[in-house]
Amino acid sequence: MAKTIKGAKKMQLVENEVKKLFTINLQNDGVGLLRLTPTMLNKSIIDANKSIQKFALLFGVDFEALKCGEKRVMEAEFVEGDPCKVTFYKAKTRGDRRVSITKLKANAEAGDLIALGYRGNKAVIFVYNVTQQQVREA
Numbered sequence: 246m247a248k249t250i251k252g253a254k255k256m257q258l259v260e261n262e263v264k265k266l267f268t269i270n271l272q273n274d275g276v277g278l279l280r281l282t283p284t285m286l287n288k289s290i291i292d293a294n295k296s297i298q299k300f301a302l303l304f305g306v307d308f309e310a311l312k313c314g315e316k317r318v319m320e321a322e323f324v325e326g327d328p329c330k331v332t333f334y335k336a337k338t339r340g341d342r343r344v345s346i347t348k349l350k351a352n353a354e355a356g357d358l359i360a361l362g363y364r365g366n367k368a369v370i371f372v373y374n375v376t377q378q379q380v381r382e383a
Contacts, residue, residue, distance in 0.1 A: 275303040277361040279344075286350050293333065293342040300361050301344075304370070306333045313340040321361075321370035323352050324378070331361065331370050346372055353377070 277300030285291045293301065298308050306317045316334030323329060332345040346359075349372075353359060357376040364371060 275300045279359040281353055281355055281357050281359060283355040286353065286355055289345055291344050293344045297344050297361065298342060301333045308333070308335065308342045311335045313337055319370050321346070321372055323348070324371050324373045327352065329372060331372065
């Protein structure tokens with residue numbers, strides 16, 4: 246059974262993804278979610294949906310205030326420990342709101358659900374591949 250989530254336009258979650266989201270130990274007041282498409286992976290062009298924009302605000306990035314071509318690069322890591330960078334930016338020409346994650350193609354496939362979150366004091370953004378992550382039973 247698919248479930249629609251708030252903050253991400255028409256994003257559907259399957260039951261095991263809902264379960265996994267509840268098991269990840271990330272702060273839940275600001276998790277940004279992305280459902281990856283082939284274009285997102287191949288061209289590294291990812292529109293920042295409402296959940297990503299809300300998440301970026303937790304790190305002081307206000308897309309409303311960014312100028313075209315302006316970007317903010319944040320330290321991050323995949324939950325498995327692989328360091329990466331998350332960049333929030335506005336495209337140079339039309340000012341589209343975007344997000345970029347280094348090493349994403351090596352850690353995800355088209356169709357995967359990616360969650361951006363944090364732990365503790367927001368020192369590091371965690372990139373979590375919800376679709377591929379194994380659920381640890383308690």
